[in-house]
Structures are given as structure tokens and as C-alpha cells.
Amino acid sequence: MSESATATTQDVGSGSRDAGGHGSRAADLLAGPLGRNLGLVIALAILCIVGVATAGDRFAAFDNALTILRLASVIGVVSVGMTFVIIGGGIDLSVGALVALASVWATTLATQQIAQNVHWIVMVITAILVGAGAGLINGVVIAYGKLVAFIATLAMLAAARGLAEIISNRRTQIIQDRDFLAFFSGDVLGIPTLVIIFALVAVAGWVLLNRTTFGRRTFAVGGNAEAARLAGIRVQRHTVKLYVLSGVTCGIAAVMLMARTTTGSSTHGTLYELDAIAAVVIGGTLLLGGRGTIVGTVLGVLIFTTLGNVFTLNNLSSSAQAVARGVIIVLAVLLQMRLANGQTRTRSSRSPTPATDAGSAAGGPGGPAGGGSAVPGAPAAARPGGAAGGPTT
Amino acid sequence: MTAPLLEMHGIVKTFPGVRALDGVDLDVRPGEVHCLLGQNGAGKSTLIKVLAGAHQPDEGSISWRGEQIVLGDPQAAMSLGIATIYQELDLVSGLTVADNIFLGRERSRFGITRPAAASRAASELLARLGHAEIRPTTEVGGLSAASQQMVSIARALSQDARLIIMDEPSAVLDNEEVERLFGVIRDLTTHGVAVVYISHRLEEIRQIGDRITVLKDGRTVATGLPARETPTGEVITLMTGRTIEYVFPPRRSGPAMDGAPLLEVDGLGLGGRFAGVSFGVRAGEIVGLAGLVGSGRSEILETVYGARHATSGTVRLGGRRLRPGDVGAAVAAGVGLAPEERKSQALLLDDSVYRNISISTLGRFARAGFLSGGAEKAAARAQVEALDVRPADVTRIVRTLSGGNQQKVVLARWLLRDCRVLLLDEPTRGVDVGARSEIYALIRDLADRGVAVVVVSSEIPEVLGLADRVLVIADGAVIAEAAADALDEHRVLDLVMEGTAAHGGAAPMKTQFEGDVA
Numbered sequence: 001m002s003e004s005a006t007a008t009t010q011d012v013g014s015g016s017r018d019a020g021g022h023g024s025r026a027a028d029l030l031a032g033p034l035g036r037n038l039g040l041v042i043a044l045a046i047l048c049i050v051g052v053a054t055a056g057d058r059f060a061a062f063d064n065a066l067t068i069l070r071l072a073s074v075i076g077v078v079s080v081g082m083t084f085v086i087i088g089g090g091i092d093l094s095v096g097a098l099v100a101l102a103s104v105w106a107t108t109l110a111t112q113q114i115a116q117n118v119h120w121i122v123m124v125i126t127a128i129l130v131g132a133g134a135g136l137i138n139g140v141v142i143a144y145g146k147l148v149a150f151i152a153t154l155a156m157l158a159a160a161r162g163l164a165e166i167i168s169n170r171r172t173q174i175i176q177d178r179d180f181l182a183f184f185s186g187d188v189l190g191i192p193t194l195v196i197i198f199a200l201v202a203v204a205g206w207v208l209l210n211r212t213t214f215g216r217r218t219f220a221v222g223g224n225a226e227a228a229r230l231a232g233i234r235v236q237r238h239t240v241k242l243y244v245l246s247g248v249t250c251g252i253a254a255v256m257l258m259a260r261t262t263t264g265s266s267t268h269g270t271l272y273e274l275d276a277i278a279a280v281v282i283g284g285t286l287l288l289g290g291r292g293t294i295v296g297t298v299l300g301v302l303i304f305t306t307l308g309n310v311f312t313l314n315n316l317s318s319s320a321q322a323v324a325r326g327v328i329i330v331l332a333v334l335l336q337m338r339l340a341n342g343q344t345r346t347r348s349s350r351s352p353t354p355a356t357d358a359g360s361a362a363g364g365p366g367g368p369a370g371g372g373s374a375v376p377g378a379p380a381a382a383r384p385g386g387a388a389g390g391p392t393t
Numbered sequence: 394m395t396a397p398l399l400e401m402h403g404i405v406k407t408f409p410g411v412r413a414l415d416g417v418d419l420d421v422r423p424g425e426v427h428c429l430l431g432q433n434g435a436g437k438s439t440l441i442k443v444l445a446g447a448h449q450p451d452e453g454s455i456s457w458r459g460e461q462i463v464l465g466d467p468q469a470a471m472s473l474g475i476a477t478i479y480q481e482l483d484l485v486s487g488l489t490v491a492d493n494i495f496l497g498r499e500r501s502r503f504g505i506t507r508p509a510a511a512s513r514a515a516s517e518l519l520a521r522l523g524h525a526e527i528r529p530t531t532e533v534g535g536l537s538a539a540s541q542q543m544v545s546i547a548r549a550l551s552q553d554a555r556l557i558i559m560d561e562p563s564a565v566l567d568n569e570e571v572e573r574l575f576g577v578i579r580d581l582t583t584h585g586v587a588v589v590y591i592s593h594r595l596e597e598i599r600q601i602g603d604r605i606t607v608l609k610d611g612r613t614v615a616t617g618l619p620a621r622e623t624p625t626g627e628v629i630t631l632m633t634g635r636t637i638e639y640v641f642p643p644r645r646s647g648p649a650m651d652g653a654p655l656l657e658v659d660g661l662g663l664g665g666r667f668a669g670v671s672f673g674v675r676a677g678e679i680v681g682l683a684g685l686v687g688s689g690r691s692e693i694l695e696t697v698y699g700a701r702h703a704t705s706g707t708v709r710l711g712g713r714r715l716r717p718g719d720v721g722a723a724v725a726a727g728v729g730l731a732p733e734e735r736k737s738q739a740l741l742l743d744d745s746v747y748r749n750i751s752i753s754t755l756g757r758f759a760r761a762g763f764l765s766g767g768a769e770k771a772a773a774r775a776q777v778e779a780l781d782v783r784p785a786d787v788t789r790i791v792r793t794l795s796g797g798n799q800q801k802v803v804l805a806r807w808l809l810r811d812c813r814v815l816l817l818d819e820p821t822r823g824v825d826v827g828a829r830s831e832i833y834a835l836i837r838d839l840a841d842r843g844v845a846v847v848v849v850s851s852e853i854p855e856v857l858g859l860a861d862r863v864l865v866i867a868d869g870a871v872i873a874e875a876a877a878d879a880l881d882e883h884r885v886l887d888l889v890m891e892g893t894a895a896h897g898g899a900a901p902m903k904t905q906f907e908g909d910v911a
Contacts, residue, residue: 212762213755222750223741230700230738231753231806234725291743 081249089289099269107264135247222289681860797828
């Protein structure tokens with residue numbers, strides 16, 4: 001981490017911008033996903049070591065790795081959508097309920113009948129459309145109705161699960177279509193289809209966030225909505241798109257859950273919102289918006305799933321697991337904050353001109369310490385600006 | 394002569410790149426109303442913050458009742474008896490009047506609050522201020538600005554303040570409320586409380602003030618002037634005539650100055666803020682809006698841009714009407730705004746330079762939504778080099794740049810967009826002296842390339858030096874319009890103060906003037 005920070009700042013210091021080519025690409029990689037998520041990688045590694053130590057070969061087996069990934073896949077897909085919403089400055093509490101609603105809607109007798117006549121893809125499309133539609137409602141209510149996201153999606157959480165209960169009559173709906181189940185429960189070259197879907201969604205999410213105008217605008221809207229608006233970005237429209245995206249990932253997750261359980265049910269996806277938010281937040285995404293990564297979110301999901309796996313292999317109760325989960329959230333976020341602070345501290349101590357506030361802050365502690373004379377505060381406040389006077393003004 | 398309550402001597406306060414206070418002297422006697430005058434940027438706000446303990450001076454001495462003191466933090470100032478009433482009142486709107494007055498010093502017994510006792514004490518204070526009609530149990534959020542100000546003053550009194558600093562208290566009040574405020578101030582001063590009163594309205598200062606101190610460019614240029622006798626002309630002369638000379642690029646004269654306006658603003662109004670604003674800007678022309686804080690100049694700019702929804706009037710660009718309240722449409726049509734609050738309204742502070750520059754032009758670097766990072770960075774780099782942003786590193790985080798370079802990043806954003814109309818709100822606020830001339834040259838260069846520019850600034854010399862034509866704004870209306878070289882700072886300030894003295898009156902007269910007014 002510190003290495004990566006040094007690398008970038010030295011680049012700046014020496015002023016050899018064009019020497020960038022290869023050297024900075026390597027530095028970019030270190031400063032990029034891996035470097036920034038070092039804390040998470042360490043946490044995951046520790047979990048794996050604990051797993052090997054306590055469960056030995058049962059944990060280290062290839063099949064077990066696939067089990068972990070398969071368990072991670074559904075919540076992982078939801079978390080990718082959640083990452084976008086949170087980076088964009090919002091929150092979506094309705095994801096679990098949307099998964100339930102989409103799974104129920106896609107498995108009603110009527111839908112299954114059509115699917116039987118046409119193709120099982122009808123069920124998939126239904127689930128995704130239901131998710132997108134509910135997301136659209138969330139987005140419109142938040143962006144144009146100016147309702148706080150927390151409240152709007154809380155309302156959707158209640159309403160969507162209720163609607164799912166009404167549609168299903170509180171019964172579990174069995175999926176009859178063998179082709180559907182065969183397709184989704186199968187594997188490609190030994191990798192389960194569900195895991196492949198998760199991988200595809202994560203990669204698509206990464207590309208969307210980092211390589212498209214949509215992703216860039218998401219950062220802008222979450223980072224400073226007013227600046228984004230005055231820069232000509234249609235913030236409201238963008239906000240709607242974010243919730244639709246989250247709804248779509250819920251639809252995909254619903255299909256995956258339907259395949260895994262061979263049912264659609266109004267009890268699917270219970271508490272997914274909390275799992276997804278936890279994964280996103282320990283993944284280093286700022287809950288206030290404006291900053292975050294897909295890689296961090298994926299690592300966050302893997303950490304929680306691996307934790308569950310280690311506990312299960314050691315025959316520990318799910319209650320103990322819940323406690324460990326809570327502890328991990330706090331530890332991971334604390335660690336993340338430390339690392340992030342270290343990074344900014346390195347940055348600002350090297351930067352020639354700190355923001356104006358930094359100057360007065362530096363003067364702050366200097367003043368009272370100086371007692372009678374106010375002079376000692378002066379050099380502290382003046383130095384950073386003065387030294388840099390040449391290159392930066 | 395009474396012994397001074399407060400004496401400040403040789404106060405210096407520097408921020409990186411800016412010497413906000415450069416040797417300020419001030420003495421305040423008990424029971425007087427001491428008026429502080431100075432243009433925007435003269436250092437009034439910084440001085441207040443030093444007095445309130447929010448900023449520590451780098452040099453100079455402060456003594457209170459003859460003893461040297463250090464105001465290390467706001468609590469220190471408060472416990473000495475210095476209370477500050479800021480322009481944005483620092484009240485908690487969800488709490489009651491009594492709660493606000495005793496905030497932090499709640500009336501309690503064994504940790505249990507005593508609302509009845511607090512209410513009684515609050516009532517007494519408010520009655521003493523002649524505002525017994527404000528009930529201590531009402532929520533502050535529902536009160537008028539004037540009543541909220543009274544709550545702030547009551548809070549100061551409850552802390553047994555000996556010196557109350559009022560930062561433009563009349564800005565939010567109507568004439569009748571101002572009269573009542575003056576009644577309160579007179580009552581306070583007869584009880585020996587001193588008031589430092591800041592206002593732009595000379596009329597008020599004549600009415601309520603005892604002595605005047607004038608600040609200019611962070612220095613005290615006159616102190617202890619009698620508030621009632623000093624001629625207006627002398628006060629204005631003291632406030633004007635900058636000691637720092639800015640270098641303004643020469644204007645271009647010639648054929649570009651005729652022809653149809655590119656931007657036409659007609660009868661624009663925003664309910665309660667301004668009304669009937671009309672002007673045109675030709676391609677290649679710089680039009681300046683001069684006026685005081687609160688005169689409506691920034692609102693006019695934001696309404697033209699669509700960031701505020703106009704309640705009347707139209708904005709046309711090249712003959713085509715812009716949809717009111719639609720920033721996206723304005724940007725698409727080729728309008729750009731560099732807003733007043735750069736950090737909160739324009740920049741993504743924790744993002745890199747190139748991302749800040751390209752944010753309004755993303756579509757150009759994308760194919761089917763996929764960004765080409767290389768093209769984007771190259772385009773941003775070209776702008777950074779053209780504008781001489783230092784350091785010339787497009788991956789640098791914007792927060793770490795100086796004010797001048799941050800402003801260049803905002804300008805680069807609109808340059809990259811090739812916008813036809815550029816609206817600049819306080820383009821050199823927070824920009825140090827060296828970088829100012831560069832920004833001026835940049836703006837002139839833009840105009841020479843055919844951009845229609847509108848500049849708002851509270852620094853009159855800046856508007857006069859930069860613009861081809863100047864509109865003087867006061868109380869939400871254009872009160873005068875003239876070529877920039879037909880005006881001088883003295884005249885503009887005169888107009889502005891006259892206009893503001895006619896505060897609350899009917900629609901102000903529109904004066905045209907010609908030739909020299911000096």
C-alpha cells in the first residue's frame with residue numbers, strides 16, 4: 001500500500017510524466033484494485049489459513065472452493081448492483097424483497113405455462129423485468145419524488161415482499177421446467193453455471209463502473225451531486241438508472257436462487273439487503289457515495305461466504321457465525337480506514353499546496369501552544385504554501 | 394476618553410497564498426457601536442473570525458480590558474464575553490427558542506433539564522430586548538429571520554457578553570425590522586455593551602454608528618472616524634483605490650462589438666430574488682455584473698444557466714430559447730458556468746484533474762458508452778498545458794491544487810466543451826494575486842476567440858478592468874448600465890450604496906450615463 005502511494009507521488013515529484021509508459025502501469029496496478037484492497041486480501045488470507053488449520057483438507061479441497069463460490073454467487077450479484085447504488089450516493093434496502101418478488105413472479109403457473117410453450121428464457125426475462133420495474137419505481141420516487149432513498153426503498157422492501165406473498169399465496173412454487181434446472185445447475189468445464197454468472201456480472205459491473213460514461217457519472221453524482229448537476233449531468237435521470245440497475249441484478253439473483261432451490265418463494269432473499277450492504281461497505285465503498293470498487297465488493301462477499309464455510313466445516317452454530325460476522329465488519333472497516341488514512345497522509349504531506357483549511361488547521365494547534373506570543377503558529381501555517389510558491393501558484 | 398474594552402494591534406493572518414490580514418488595528422470602547430467598513434476581500438470576515446477565536450492570528454496582539462489575551466478557540470472568546478452573530482445564524486432549527494439560547498449551558502439540576510426555568514429565563518432576556526412576543530417554547534425553524542436574530546442576541550446576552558459582533562445583521566431584515574434592531578442595539582450600548590457592526594449600508598452606519606474603522610486589502614486604513622460626520626465621499630475613497638494593481642489584458646475594440654447578441658436575457662425574474670433583468674451579450678464580449686453580496690447577481694447567473702427555475706422572462710442563445718430550470722439543456726446548447734463555490738459546486742475534489750475536466754464532455758470520448766481513457770487524458774492534458782495548470786499532471790487529485798489552479802481546471806472543463814457562452818461567478822475568489830492576472834488573461838483570450846462571457850464579481854475593480862460593459866445590480870434589479878471605461882470604482886460604489894439605501898422601495902430607476910463621471 002505505502003509502496004503504491006510512494007510510486008505515484010514520486011512520478012509526480014520528478015515531473016517525468018512521459019516516463020509513465022510501463023513504470024506507471026505497474027504502479028497503477030499496485031495502486032489499483034490489489035493495493036487498495038490489501039486489507040481485504042489479508043483478511044481473506046487469514047480466514048483461509050484458519051480454515052486449513054481447523055478443517056484441513058476438507059477446506060482446501062477444490063470442491064469446497066467451488067461450494068464457497070456457489071454460495072457467494074447469488075448475494076454477489078446483488079452486491080454488485082448495490083455497489084453502484086451506494087457509489088451513486090444512495091442505498092437500496094429493497095434488494096432481498098425484490099429477489100423474492102422476482103422469483104415468485106417468474107414461477108407462477110401462468111409464467112411457467114408460457115415458458116413451457118415458448119422457452120424457459122421467458123422465466124428469466126420475467127424475473128429481470130420484474131426487478132427492473134421495481135427498481136424503476138424506487139428510482140423515480142427517489143429522484144423525482146425527492147424521497148430519501150432509505151425511506152423509499154424501505155417502503156419497497158415491505159411492499160414487494162407483501163406482493164410476493166399475495167401472488168404466491170404464501171406457497172412455495174416448484175419449478176417444473178427440467179431444461180431450466182438443467183441449464184442453471186449444470187457446469188462448464190467443471191465450473192458451476194451460477195459461479196460463471198457471478199463472474200460475468202462482476203466483470204460486466206467492473207467494466208461498466210470503470211470504463212464507461214455511465215460509471216464515471218455514477219462517481220460524479222455520488223461524489224458531488226451539485227457539481228455534477230452544474231456540469232450538465234442529468235442527475236435525476238442517472239439516479240433512476242442506478243436503481244433500475246440494482247433491480248436488474250436482483251432479477252438475475254432471483255433466477256440463480258430459483259435454480260439452486262428449484263422453487264420460487266416469497267421467503268427468498270431474506271436479509272439480503274444487510275448482507276449486500278455489509279459486503280459493499282467492507283469492500284471499501286464509501287457509504288456516503290463517490291468512491292468504491294467492484295473488486296472490493298467481490299472480496300467482501302467472498303470473506304463472508306468463506307467465514308460461513310469455515311464455521312460450517314467446524315460444526316459451529318450459525319449464531320456464533322453471526323457474532324463473528326459482526327466483529328469482522330467492524331475490524332475490516334477499521335483496517336480499511338487506517339490504510340486509507342495512511343494513504344492520504346502520505347499524499348498531503350508530499351503535496352506542495354494543501355487546501356486552505358489545512359493551513360488554518362496547522363495554525364490551530366500552533367497558536368495556543370505558543371502561549372503569549374502568536375508567532376510560533378506562523379511558520380507552521382506559512383511553510384507549506386511558501387515552499388511551494390514557485391511551482392504551484 | 395474611556396479606556397478601550399478591546400484593542401487589536403498589528404494583526405496578521407495568512408492563508409496559503411493569501412495574506413488575508415496584513416496589519417489590522419482596532420480599538421473598541423465600552424458602550425459604543427463601532428462600524429467596520431471595507432469591500433469584499435478587505436478582511437472583515439477574517440478579522441471577525443480572529444475575534445471569535447475561530448482563527449489564530451500569525452502576528453499581532455489583542456488585549457481585553459487592558460490585559461494581553463490569546464483567543465485560542467471560540468470557547469475562550471465566549472468566556473471572556475465576546476459573542477459573534479454570524480450572517481448565517483448558527484441556531485439549531487429543530488430546537489425551541491429557550492433550548493437555543495441555553496445550548497451548551499442548559500439549565501439543569503442533577504442532569505435533569507429544567508425547561509420551565511429555561512423558558513422563564515429566556516422570556517426575561519427576550520423581554521429585555523423588547524421582543525417579548527417571541528415565545529420561548531416555539532421552534533426556531535419557524536421564526537422569521539429577524540426573530541432568529543433576536544434569539545442569537547439573547548443567547549449572547551445570556552452569556553453575559555460585553556462585546557457583540559454583528560456581521561451584516563440588516564442584510565436579511567426589512568426596514569421596520571432594522572429599526573427595531575437599532576432600538577435593541579441602543580439599549581445594549583446604554584448598558585455598556587459594545588457592538589462591532591458590519592454593514593455595507595452607509596445610511597445605517599450614520600444612524601447607529603459611533604465610530605468607523607475602514608479596512609482595505611487586509612489593513613486598517615482609517616480608524617476612529619466619527620460615524621455621523623465623515624463625508625460619504627471620504628469613506629468611499631478610503632475603501633476604494635486598491636493598493637495591489639492587477640494587470641488586466643487590453644480590450645479589443647472593433648467590429649466584433651456590433652452585431653446581434655448571442656445571449657439574450659429578457660425580463661428575467663426569480664420570485665422574490667430579482668426581477669426584470671434584461672441584457673444581451675455578443676460573441677466576443679465580456680459583460681460584468683457588479684453588486685454587493687445579496688444583491689442578486691449570483692442568482693441571476695444561476696438562473697440564466699438554468700440551475701434555478703426562472704419565474705418570469707426568457708433566455709435565448711443564438712435566437713433559440715433555453716428551457717428554464719434545465720441545466721442539461723443549457724450545457725447542450727453551449728453554456729458553461731464556473732460557480733461561486735468552486736469546491737462544493739464545481740469540483741469532484743477527490744477525483745483527478747482529467748476526470749474533472751472531461752466530466753461535461755464524456756460523450757466525446759466514448760463509443761457506445763465505452764470510454765477511451767487515452768483520448769480523454771490526452772484532451773485533458775492539452776487543456777492543462779494550454780491553461781498552464783501547475784503541476785501539469787492530469788492524474789493529480791484536484792484537492793491538492795491551489796485555488797487558482799482549481800479555477801483553471803473548471804475553466805478547462807468548459808474550454809474542452811467549446812462552449813459559446815461562459816458564465817463566471819467570482820472567477821478569482823480564493824485565487825492568489827499571482828494567478829489572478831493569468832485568469833484575467835485567460836478570460837480575455839476566450840472572449841477574443843468569440844465566446845460571450847458574463848462575469849460576476851464583488852470586487853468592483855475586477856469587473857471594471859475585465860468587462861467591456863458593466864451592469865450595476867442592487868436589490869435584485871439592474872440600476873445602471875454603461876461601458877466599463879465610462880465608470881470608475883468610486884462611481885459604482887456610490888450607485889450601489891444609493892441603490893441599497895433605497896432598499897425596499899419601488900422598482901429602482903434605470904440610469905444611463907455617458908462620458909466621464911470622475
